[in-house]
Amino acid sequence: MTTRIPNPLRGELGVGSEGEFRIRFERVLAHAPGRVWAWIAEPERLERWLPGCVIDARVGGAVRFDFGDEGTATGVVTEAVPPGDRGVLVHSWRWEGVPDSVVRWTLEPVAEGTLLTLVHSELAPDPAPDFATGWHVMLDALALAAEGEPTEGAWAALGEVAEFYA
Secondary structure (H helix, E strand, C coil): CCCCCCCCCCCEEEECCCCCEEEEEEEEECCCHHHHHHHHHCHHHHHHHCCCCEECCCCCCEEEEECHHHCEEEEEEEEEECCCCCEEEEEEEEECCCCCEEEEEEEEEECCEEEEEEEEECCCCCCHHHHHHHHHHHHHHHHHHHCCCCCHHHHHCHHHHHHHHC
8 A cells, every 4th residue: 555645845865055965845834934933943833743852943952853763863053033034943963873964944935825945964975865754754744733634644654755765
């Protein structure tokens, strides 16, 4: 049986404009930037789409993505600008066995709601397909949660999404 991938819009893996290897996603969410920010920054909302993870969305705040047996990424918020016209959240990403990297979330208003751009940069190419799989599924879960929908469909598609990036 095939799982339906909630959002088949693939992220981009490759060399960015500044010569760094990166993953880049763009997603349009049908909500104002302030509401999308709340789903990323408010612990009770974050828990609904990314259980066990913490993003303290203020400069110096702790970041922890706990994926159980898969591993844990930690980091520190280096920039946090809640949306007025544009919201930005930047944090480090430390994963055992790979060089440290940076994740940047940008929220911009568009006619349909919010353009969320996520860039994970300064990556080594080897772990990038696995990280892209994770970000893809997490962004699908975020979109579902923001719509008031269960997020299990996003997580159930993990294997199929991994085939996108293999």
